[in-house]
Amino acid sequence: MNKEEFDIGQELEQMRQDYAALKERFDKQQIINDRLMQNAMKKDVRRLFLSKKMVPLGVACGILATILSYIQGMAWWLTLAIIIFSVIFFSGVYWAYKGVREEEIYNGDILSTTETLRRFKKRYIALETGICIYFFAFVVVAVIFMTSMNISVELMWRRGILLALLCVGTLALEYYFAKRLLNACDDIIERLKMKDE
Amino acid sequence: MMQNKEQVFTQLVREHKSTIYSVCYMFSKDTDEIDDLFQEILIRLWKGYDSFRAESDVRTWIYRVALNCCLNADKKRRRGGERVPLSVDIDPFEDTDDRALQTKRLYARINQLGLVDRAIILLWLEGLSYEEIGAIMGISVKNVSFQLHRIKEELKKSHL
Numbered sequence: 001m002n003k004e005e006f007d008i009g010q011e012l013e014q015m016r017q018d019y020a021a022l023k024e025r026f027d028k029q030q031i032i033n034d035r036l037m038q039n040a041m042k043k044d045v046r047r048l049f050l051s052k053k054m055v056p057l058g059v060a061c062g063i064l065a066t067i068l069s070y071i072q073g074m075a076w077w078l079t080l081a082i083i084i085f086s087v088i089f090f091s092g093v094y095w096a097y098k099g100v101r102e103e104e105i106y107n108g109d110i111l112s113t114t115e116t117l118r119r120f121k122k123r124y125i126a127l128e129t130g131i132c133i134y135f136f137a138f139v140v141v142a143v144i145f146m147t148s149m150n151i152s153v154e155l156m157w158r159r160g161i162l163l164a165l166l167c168v169g170t171l172a173l174e175y176y177f178a179k180r181l182l183n184a185c186d187d188i189i190e191r192l193k194m195k196d197e
Numbered sequence: 198m199m200q201n202k203e204q205v206f207t208q209l210v211r212e213h214k215s216t217i218y219s220v221c222y223m224f225s226k227d228t229d230e231i232d233d234l235f236q237e238i239l240i241r242l243w244k245g246y247d248s249f250r251a252e253s254d255v256r257t258w259i260y261r262v263a264l265n266c267c268l269n270a271d272k273k274r275r276r277g278g279e280r281v282p283l284s285v286d287i288d289p290f291e292d293t294d295d296r297a298l299q300t301k302r303l304y305a306r307i308n309q310l311g312l313v314d315r316a317i318i319l320l321w322l323e324g325l326s327y328e329e330i331g332a333i334m335g336i337s338v339k340n341v342s343f344q345l346h347r348i349k350e351e352l353k354k355s356h357l
Contacts, residue, residue: 011306011352018303019219019322025300026215031235037207040239106265107245107258110316111335113265184312188268191313192336194344 058093062086081138088134092127096120111192118185125178132167139163206246210239213259216323220260223307223319224267238266260325260333264316271312309355314348321345 066086070079100120105113143160210217221234241262249258307315313334320330327341334341 012349015303015306015318016322016324018299022222022300022303023215023219026218029218031214031218032207032211032239036236036239037203037210040236040243041203041206106241106262106269107248108265109261109333109335110264110268110313113261113335114268117269184271187311188313191311191344192334192340194340194347 059086059090062090078142081141085131085134085138088130089127092130096123096127111189114185114188114192118182118189121178121181121185125174128174129171132171136164136167202246206243209255210242213256216256216259217263220263220267220319223304223315224271224312234267234270237270238263241266254329256325257329257332260320260323264319264333268312268316306352310348310351314344314351317341317344318348 062082063086066079066082069082070076097120100116105116108116139160217235217238218231221231221238225231225234242259245258245262249255307318310318317330317334320333325333327338327345330341331338336344
C-alpha cells in the first residue's frame, strides 16, 4: 500500500467515524414530535401530478358544457374548436401522466424515479406547447371569422400580437424552468448510467 | 386498524429518525431546509407506506424515499407551506463544540461532491452492501463498485 492509498483509506475511515458520531448525536435527540407525525399523516402530498380522476371528470364536464352552449346558440365553428381543444388537452394529459403514480414514484430507485420525472416533464412541456399553438391558431381563425363582424383590422392586429406575446412568454417561462429540471435529471441519469452502458 | 397502522408507522419512523435526519443534513444548507426536507420525507413515507409493505427491506425503502426527496428538492428548491419545528436541540450548522466540528468536517467533505456522488457515499458510510446501494440507486453492483472507486478518487484529488 503506497502513501496515497493509505491516506485515502484513513480519510474514508475518518469519514465513517464522523458519520457514526453524527448519527449517534441525532439518535439521542427526540427530533420527531407528535405534531410532526400528525402533520405528516394528515397532510396531502403536494400535488406534483394532477389526479387521474380529474381527466374523465374534465372530459365529462367539457362535453356537457359544449353541448349546452351549442343548444343555447353558440356558433358551430366555436363548438367544433372547443371539442378539438378538449380532445387534444385530455388525450395529452392522459399521455403525459401515463405510467406515473405519484403515491409510488418516490418509492422507486433513484434512476427509475428520475427517468419517470424526466419523461413526465418532457411530455408535459410538449402538451403545453401543443395547447399554446392550438390556442394561437384558434385565435387567428376566430379573428378571420370575426372580420365579417366589422371589427377594425388595427384592433385585431393589436389583440393578435398581444396573444402571441402571451403564448410565447408562457412557453418561454415554462421552458426555462423545465430546462433546469431536465438538466438536473440528465446529470443524475448520466452519472448513474456511466458504467452500465 | 387505522390507529394500529399509524402506530406502526410512527414507531418505524422513530427507529430510523437519525438516518433520515442525517440524509437531510447532508443535502441541506441550513436548519430550515432540514426541517422542510424531513417533513417532506415523512409525508412521502406515509403516502407510500401501503405500497411499501409488499416489499422486503424497510431500510432500503426509507433510503429510496429520502434520497428521492432530497434530489428532487434540489431540482426545485424551496417549498412553501406550514413547517412544524423538529424537536432537536443541536444545530449542526451553528454549534461549535468538538463533536459539531467533527460533523462540519464531514459535511464539508461530502458537500464538495455532486448530488449523485453524495447519495452514493452516504449509503456507503451507512455501511450498506453494494447490492443494497445498487437497489436504492437503480444500478448494477459492478456500477456501484465503479462509482465508489471514482468518488474515492475525487475525494483523494480534492484532498491533495
